[in-house]
Amino acid sequence: MKTRRQFIKISAAGAGAAALGLHTLNVKGLSLFDSNEQEPVSDENMKATPTYCEVCFWKCAGWxxxxxxxxxxxxxxxxxxxxxxxxxxxxxxxxxxMYNDEDRLRTPLIREIDKNGYQYFRKASWEEALNLVASKMEKLRKDYGPESLALFSHGTGGKLMTHLAKAYGTPNITAPSFAQCRGPREVGFTATYGEGVLSPERTDIRDTKCLVxxxxxxxxxxxxxxxxxxxxxxxxxxxxxxxxxxxxxxASHSKYWLPIKPATDLALLLAWINVIIEEKLYDEPYLKKYAFGFDELKAHVKDKTPEWAYGITTIEPEVIRRTAREMAAAAPSVIVHPGRHVTWYGDDTQRSRAIAILNALLGSWGRRGGFYNPEKVHLPNYPYPPYPKPKRSWRDAFPKDKYKLVTEVLSSGICYASIPNPDMDYRMHGWIVYGTNLMASLPEQQKTLEAIHNLDFLVVIDTMPMDITGYADVVLPECTYLERYDPIRTSPHREPYIALRMPAAKPKYDTKPGWWIAKQLAHKLGLDDYFKWDNIEEMLDWQLKKVGSSLEEMKRIGVKKFPREYKDLYNLQGLPDYEFNTNTGKIELYSTELAAEGFEPLPDYTHHxxxxxxxxxxxxxxxxxxxFSRTVNNHNLWDLKKENNVWVNPKVADLWELKNGQEVWLKNQDGIISSxxxxxxxxxxxxxxxxxxxxxFGQTDTKLTRAFGHGASDSELVSKIYEDPVMGGTGMRSNFVTFLKENPRKNREEVKA
Amino acid sequence: MAIDTKKCVGCSDCVVACQTENNVPHGYCRDWIVENVSGTYPVVEMEFRSERCNHCDNAPCVRCCPTGASHIAEGGIVLVTHDECIGCGACIESCPYDARYPHPDGYVDKCTFCIHRVEKGQNPACVDVCPTHCLHFGDLEDPNSDVSLAMKDRKWRVLAPEAGTKPQLYFLM
Structure with a gap:
C-alpha cells in the first residue's frame, strides 16, 4: 500500500537521476529559458524578495x-x-x-511624421523623451493653465505621478475604476451609511452564514x-x-441560483425588501436605533410584491420569498454583496442603494458575518510644500448642476471635457495616461478617439504596447512591478497591514520605474521641492520609521501587521450608540441627500x-x-486562455445555425462590427x-505577438452608455449584438490584396 | 490527492503554479482544468476538476515503458527518469488520463507530485497555491493527514475506474 510519508526518502532513481541527465538533454531541443536549468530549484537555493502583486488591484503580498x-x-x-x-x-x-514578456515596451518612443505624412515611432533616449514631455507640460501651463492637463492613473506606480500632477496644479486626476466600475456602489452606500464599501471590500465573508x-x-x-x-x-x-x-x-456553487432576466435586478431587490418588511423579518431593535425612514420605505415597497417582481424578473414568487427568508434566518451574518463592477444600466446608484437598504433591514452593517469596520495604517507623507490651488476643475467644462453628487473625478467626464464644445471656454488639452488601456477601459470608443484627436499631446506610461499606446505622442516604458520599488501598500482590512514592493531583478531593456519618471519630470518642471528625497528608498525608509518600522525590516518580512487603534471591528455589535456620517446621523433608508439634490430618495425600478x-x-x-485587457499577452496566462468566446444558448444557436467553435463577427445596435x-x-x-x-480580448496592437487579433473586444461594441444621473457612471449593459456569419470586411480585404 | 469539486472554481492557478515551480515549457502543462456542464437552462449543473497524473497503483505507463524510465518510486509516485527515456511515446498512448506530454527536450514529462517539495515535507506547488483550498495531499494510511481528513464523510469517485489502473486522485463530490 501506498503511504505518502515514505516517498520523502526518494533516492537516486527519482529526481536525483533526472538532474544528472539534464546537461545532455538540454541540447536536444529548443530551450525556452535563459538558463539551462530545466529542473525545479528548491526554495532554499533561491533568494526571495518581498513584493506585492500589480497584476490586479487586490495587491496581494508575496515573495x-x-x-x-x-x-x-x-x-x-x-x-x-x-x-x-x-x-x-x-x-x-x-x-x-509579465517580466519575461518579450513584447514589452523597451525604450521611450516619440511620434514622428515623415515627409509623406506617414506617422511612426522613433526610439528616443529618456533625456529627450522627458524633455519633450516637460516642454509640452510647460507650454500647456502657459497657454491654457495647468488645469487643462488630465492624468489617468490606475495602479500603484501612478501614485507619484498623481503627486506630480497635483504639484503641477491640476485637479483632474482620474481612474476608470470609479465611473466605469465601482462608483455607484460607493455613492449608494455612502448615501445610506455615510461610508463606502472600499477596496478590498469590507465584506466579512469569512464569518457569514448567507452570501447573496x-x-x-x-x-x-x-x-x-x-x-x-x-x-x-x-x-x-x-x-x-x-x-x-x-x-x-x-452559481454552480450556490444553494440557490436565480436565473434572472437581465436588467431587472432592482425589481428583485424591491421584492426582497417587501417580503422582509411584510413578514416582519427585519432586525427591529437595530432599525429602531440606527435607521431613518423606515415608514417611508415600507409604504414605498408596499406594492412591490414577489408577484409583481415575477412579471419583471421571471423569478418565481415562491423562490423570492424562500430566499428572503434564508437571508433573514442568517441575519445579521448575511451579506448582500455590493459587487464591484456595477455600472450596468444607468440607475446603478439606486440599485446599490437597494442593496444597502436590504443589508440595513437585515442588520448586517457593522456586524460579524456582515460588513466589518476596516482600519488601515496612515503613513505620513514625506514633507513637501502645499499644492498650488487649481483655479478650475473638469467640472467647469459642464453646466453647473451636472455631477453634483460625484465624489471622484470621472474618467468619462475627462474624456467628454476634452472634446471641444463651443459653449465652454475650458477643456482638457493634454493627457498623461498611466497604466490603463483607455481604449478598452472606457466605453464609447468613438468619443475617446474624438477626445484624443483634439489633444495637444498624449503621453502614455505603461509596460506593454496597448491600443492606447498607439495614439501616444510620447511613450514612456515603465519596468514591471517585479523590477521596481513603489509606494508602500496600505489598505483597509480587519487589521491594519502594510506591504513592501522591492525589485527582484534589474529593469529589463531601457525601462524605468514610475517613481523615477515622476521625479525626473518634477525636476525638469522646477518642482524639486515636492520630491526632496534622492531616491525612493530614502522616502520609504522615512515613512516606515514614522510608523515604527524601517525599510530594512520590511525587506526581511515583506508584510507587517499593526494593532487596531479602535476595538470596533464589528462596531454595531451589541447596539452601541453610533452616529453615522449622514445628514440625519442615521442609516438613511430614505436618503435626505438624494432628496435634496432632486433624485429619488428611495430606489425605484425602471424598465431598461x-x-x-x-x-x-x-x-x-x-x-x-x-x-482587464492587461494580461492577455502574458505567456503564462495566455497559455491558459488565448481568446474569448461568445456564449450562446443552444436554442439561439439552433435558430442561427451556429456550431460550437464557429467564427462569427458581432454587430451592435449602432452598426459597429467587431474588429x-x-x-x-x-x-x-x-x-x-x-x-x-x-x-x-481582441487586441488591435500588432506588437502583441500572442494576443493580437485573438477573440473580440466587448469594449468596442459598447458604443451606447446610459449615464447614472446621480454619480455619472457609464451604464454599459444596454448594448445589443447580432451575429454575422460571413466576414463583413472580405471585400475590402480583397481590394487591398 | 483529493480534489474537492464542490470548491474548485476552475481558475487554473494550479496549472500556472506547476508551470513556474517545475519549469514546464510554455504551451505544455502537467495539470489542467476540466469543466463539465450538464442539464438544460435553467436546470444546470457544473463541475470543475483540477486533473493531473493519477499516480496509479496499476500504472499502464510503467508496464509499457520499454526502457524502465517510467517507474513507481517508493511511496507510490509515478516518475520518469529523463535520461532513460527515449521519447517513444508508448506511455502517452497507454495513459487513459492523457497525463503525459512529450517535452521539447526529448523525453516524456508529467506530474511528479512535486517530489522535490514533498521530500522536504512540503505540499506539491498546486496544493499550496490553490485559493479555494480544494486540493488535499498526504498519506492515505494516516487518518490525520490532510487528504484523509478531506475524504472522511465525503463521497468521492475516481476517473475511468473501468481502466483498472487503480488511480490515486480522488474527486470529492
Missing part, C-alpha cells in the same frame, strides 16, 4: 524567487498577508510572464481574499444565493431597453486568469436573451 543565475523563477504569496493568506491567484502566480451575489461572479473575478473566504464558508455550510442570467461559477429582434444583450465579465471574429461557445450556461464575452 519573488530568483535563482543563483538571477532568473526570476516564481512568485509565491506571503502567508502573513490577509489579502492572500500565502496563496496568490493564477494572475499573481503568472506575474513572471447579484451579478457578482466571484471565482471568475479572482478577488483573492473573497474567493478564499467564500470557499471557507462553503465548508461551514453557509448558504450562497446567486442572481445572474448566466450560470456563473459562483430590451434587445430588438435578432439582437441579444451583450453581457461581459472576467476570466480568472486575466485582468475580429470570435468563436461561438454553445452552452446551457446562458439565457436565450443575452450573450456573454470575457472582457479584454
Amino acid at each position: 519573488s524567487y530568483v535563482d543563483k543565475k538571477k532568473n526570476l523563477r516564481k512568485i509565491i504569496g506571503n502567508k502573513e498577508d490577509p489579502h492572500c493568506q500565502g496563496r496568490l491567484c493564477p494572475r499573481g502566480t503568472g506575474g513572471v510572464g 451575489l447579484i451579478g457578482s461572479h466571484i471565482g471568475e473575478n479572482m478577488h483573492n481574499g473573497q474567493i478564499q473566504e467564500m470557499s471557507q464558508v462553503l465548508d461551514n455550510g453557509a448558504t450562497i444565493i446567486t442572481v445572474d442570467p448566466r450560470f456563473s461559477t459562483a 431597453p430590451e434587445p430588438p429582434e435578432g439582437y441579444y444583450r451583450l453581457n461581459y465579465g472576467r476570466a480568472p486568469m486575466h485582468t 475580429f471574429p470570435v468563436k461561438v461557445r454553445v452552452t446551457e450556461r446562458i439565457r436565450w436573451d443575452s450573450v456573454y464575452m470575457v472582457h479584454g
Whole structure:
C-alpha cells in the first residue's frame, strides 16, 4: 500500500537521476529559458524578495524567487498577508510572464511624421523623451493653465505621478475604476451609511452564514481574499444565493441560483425588501436605533410584491420569498454583496442603494458575518510644500448642476471635457495616461478617439504596447512591478497591514520605474521641492520609521501587521450608540441627500431597453486568469486562455445555425462590427436573451505577438452608455449584438490584396 | 490527492503554479482544468476538476515503458527518469488520463507530485497555491493527514475506474 510519508526518502532513481541527465538533454531541443536549468530549484537555493502583486488591484503580498543565475523563477504569496493568506491567484502566480514578456515596451518612443505624412515611432533616449514631455507640460501651463492637463492613473506606480500632477496644479486626476466600475456602489452606500464599501471590500465573508451575489461572479473575478473566504464558508455550510442570467461559477456553487432576466435586478431587490418588511423579518431593535425612514420605505415597497417582481424578473414568487427568508434566518451574518463592477444600466446608484437598504433591514452593517469596520495604517507623507490651488476643475467644462453628487473625478467626464464644445471656454488639452488601456477601459470608443484627436499631446506610461499606446505622442516604458520599488501598500482590512514592493531583478531593456519618471519630470518642471528625497528608498525608509518600522525590516518580512487603534471591528455589535456620517446621523433608508439634490430618495425600478429582434444583450465579465485587457499577452496566462468566446444558448444557436467553435463577427445596435471574429461557445450556461464575452480580448496592437487579433473586444461594441444621473457612471449593459456569419470586411480585404 | 469539486472554481492557478515551480515549457502543462456542464437552462449543473497524473497503483505507463524510465518510486509516485527515456511515446498512448506530454527536450514529462517539495515535507506547488483550498495531499494510511481528513464523510469517485489502473486522485463530490 501506498503511504505518502515514505516517498520523502526518494533516492537516486527519482529526481536525483533526472538532474544528472539534464546537461545532455538540454541540447536536444529548443530551450525556452535563459538558463539551462530545466529542473525545479528548491526554495532554499533561491533568494526571495518581498513584493506585492500589480497584476490586479487586490495587491496581494508575496515573495519573488530568483535563482543563483538571477532568473526570476516564481512568485509565491506571503502567508502573513490577509489579502492572500500565502496563496496568490493564477494572475499573481503568472506575474513572471509579465517580466519575461518579450513584447514589452523597451525604450521611450516619440511620434514622428515623415515627409509623406506617414506617422511612426522613433526610439528616443529618456533625456529627450522627458524633455519633450516637460516642454509640452510647460507650454500647456502657459497657454491654457495647468488645469487643462488630465492624468489617468490606475495602479500603484501612478501614485507619484498623481503627486506630480497635483504639484503641477491640476485637479483632474482620474481612474476608470470609479465611473466605469465601482462608483455607484460607493455613492449608494455612502448615501445610506455615510461610508463606502472600499477596496478590498469590507465584506466579512469569512464569518457569514448567507452570501447573496447579484451579478457578482466571484471565482471568475479572482478577488483573492473573497474567493478564499467564500470557499471557507462553503465548508461551514453557509448558504450562497446567486442572481445572474448566466450560470456563473459562483452559481454552480450556490444553494440557490436565480436565473434572472437581465436588467431587472432592482425589481428583485424591491421584492426582497417587501417580503422582509411584510413578514416582519427585519432586525427591529437595530432599525429602531440606527435607521431613518423606515415608514417611508415600507409604504414605498408596499406594492412591490414577489408577484409583481415575477412579471419583471421571471423569478418565481415562491423562490423570492424562500430566499428572503434564508437571508433573514442568517441575519445579521448575511451579506448582500455590493459587487464591484456595477455600472450596468444607468440607475446603478439606486440599485446599490437597494442593496444597502436590504443589508440595513437585515442588520448586517457593522456586524460579524456582515460588513466589518476596516482600519488601515496612515503613513505620513514625506514633507513637501502645499499644492498650488487649481483655479478650475473638469467640472467647469459642464453646466453647473451636472455631477453634483460625484465624489471622484470621472474618467468619462475627462474624456467628454476634452472634446471641444463651443459653449465652454475650458477643456482638457493634454493627457498623461498611466497604466490603463483607455481604449478598452472606457466605453464609447468613438468619443475617446474624438477626445484624443483634439489633444495637444498624449503621453502614455505603461509596460506593454496597448491600443492606447498607439495614439501616444510620447511613450514612456515603465519596468514591471517585479523590477521596481513603489509606494508602500496600505489598505483597509480587519487589521491594519502594510506591504513592501522591492525589485527582484534589474529593469529589463531601457525601462524605468514610475517613481523615477515622476521625479525626473518634477525636476525638469522646477518642482524639486515636492520630491526632496534622492531616491525612493530614502522616502520609504522615512515613512516606515514614522510608523515604527524601517525599510530594512520590511525587506526581511515583506508584510507587517499593526494593532487596531479602535476595538470596533464589528462596531454595531451589541447596539452601541453610533452616529453615522449622514445628514440625519442615521442609516438613511430614505436618503435626505438624494432628496435634496432632486433624485429619488428611495430606489425605484425602471424598465431598461430590451434587445430588438435578432439582437441579444451583450453581457461581459472576467476570466480568472486575466485582468482587464492587461494580461492577455502574458505567456503564462495566455497559455491558459488565448481568446474569448461568445456564449450562446443552444436554442439561439439552433435558430442561427451556429456550431460550437464557429467564427462569427458581432454587430451592435449602432452598426459597429467587431474588429475580429470570435468563436461561438454553445452552452446551457446562458439565457436565450443575452450573450456573454470575457472582457479584454481582441487586441488591435500588432506588437502583441500572442494576443493580437485573438477573440473580440466587448469594449468596442459598447458604443451606447446610459449615464447614472446621480454619480455619472457609464451604464454599459444596454448594448445589443447580432451575429454575422460571413466576414463583413472580405471585400475590402480583397481590394487591398 | 483529493480534489474537492464542490470548491474548485476552475481558475487554473494550479496549472500556472506547476508551470513556474517545475519549469514546464510554455504551451505544455502537467495539470489542467476540466469543466463539465450538464442539464438544460435553467436546470444546470457544473463541475470543475483540477486533473493531473493519477499516480496509479496499476500504472499502464510503467508496464509499457520499454526502457524502465517510467517507474513507481517508493511511496507510490509515478516518475520518469529523463535520461532513460527515449521519447517513444508508448506511455502517452497507454495513459487513459492523457497525463503525459512529450517535452521539447526529448523525453516524456508529467506530474511528479512535486517530489522535490514533498521530500522536504512540503505540499506539491498546486496544493499550496490553490485559493479555494480544494486540493488535499498526504498519506492515505494516516487518518490525520490532510487528504484523509478531506475524504472522511465525503463521497468521492475516481476517473475511468473501468481502466483498472487503480488511480490515486480522488474527486470529492
